[in-house]
Amino acid sequence: MLRIDGLSKTYANGTHALGQVSLDLPAGAVTAVVGGSGCGKSTMLRLLAGLDRPTSGEILLDGSPVEGPRPEIGVVFQEPRLLPWLTVEANAAFGLAHLPKAEREARAGDALAHVGLAGYGGRWPRELSGGQAQRVAIARALAPEPSVVLLDEPFSALDAFTRAGLHEHLRALWTRTRPTMVLVTHDIDEAIVLADSVLVMRPRPGRIAATFDVRLAHPRDRLSPAYESVKRKLMLALDRTMRGEPVGDDRGVEAPGLWW
């Protein structure tokens, strides 16, 4: 259980990036966070990762406060951020330094195999495509088997085909250990394909405007009418937050999943 309690963040330059966000994410839930740029979604993720400290409020992971990066929390950034001087395998094993060599190699190889990169371990990052590099980054984050995985627009730099393929990979990876997953994205399809619930955020200060539950069976068919109507509803909500209008009745939208 990841509990976010009254979280707010004001940067040194006075930007009020996040205002009083409270949220409970049950263990094993996949939550997508969508919103226009500057709505505080990445700020929230950085706070969850322990990379930045909140101005007020707190984050509790299974009851203990998150005050810095934690071994149970894995992070996948927008860019792969692989270390170019390490081979693919050594990159995947970066978070396993505390393990003996044999186990480290086994687990890195295993993580690479699960992102479809078995046999790529000896390559240099420069020899990978963008999608492959991001898969290595996912393998690196998941190799230590964290209970929480945070993803900050992980597929935004990739083309649509690569992205769709990675959505399947990610979902398959999630079913292995079922970590709590928070996915920040500006791709509505990505949110609906992957998440159990979608948070829509609005800016100045960043806060949660609406919550949608996505009760569609996996794998999700992007062409089904049910998918279409979830998407329409979400787009409408996003559109309103961008224009600064209230998103219907917040309460009403927070009881979702019933209307189709």
Added chain:
Amino acid sequence: MSASADLLTPALGGGGVVEERAGSTRPARVRRLAATALPGGRGLALGLLLPLALAFTWEGAVRLGLAEGRLMPPPSRVGATLLDLARSGDLAVHALATLGRVLAGFALGAVAGTLFGALSGALAPARRLLDPTLQALRAIPSIAWVPLFILWLGIFEASKVALIAVGVFFPVYLGTLGAILAIDRKVLEVGRVFRLDGLATARRILLPAILPAWIVSLRSGLGLGFMFVVAAEFMGASEGLGYLLVDGQQLGRPDQIMAAILAFALLGKAADALLVALTAPFLRWQDTGASGL
């Protein structure tokens, strides 16, 4: 390794400091090298065409009596002088003397430059304390130290080595400092996510990240070392390639001067190639056009 890139490198060694100041030494240099190195064997042939044509033309002109060749000896006479020097063992004595001075000065300058650069790069207070002074010292033409060094250290080896060390120090200091300051915050954040402590961050991220730029700064430093050894040997040495230059001037022997110049070119190039070869295994991962250099 591409031979046409080799020909270029001595010229680049001298330009190192200026480029260092511009702040984007490596990529620009690498692009330039890659561009000229691309044609491979044919590029080498093309690069040799002009100097060979000039040499043959001059040789022919002197042989045919069209030119005198007294102040500008033909290549054959320069080659013969070099061969004579090599046979008599003089060349080895002078080259070893020069090489010893460069190595001693380079070692001192590189170690000091790396230490101070690392200190300034890693600790902001140290940077604020040291950098203004060092930048001010850097603005002094290093040759200006010569009289002082002679007063302090005498006219023998110590003052020469000190001058070379000063020359090597600044590019290495700047290169190390710049490389540390240029480390991508995003890569450091990866280290934070995996909770690396200070030592582990230095070992697993900082050192490998600065290595390419540091090696380039060492190469600039080495190039300057060879520049300064000449200055050092001009001011009173009894052996060394720089002494051969002065000696050739006083004896009116341009062939000896040119032979010494040739020896400098070969020695400088060989030292640079050795440095590149020794460090190449650590840079195999680099994603640049010059990764085969």
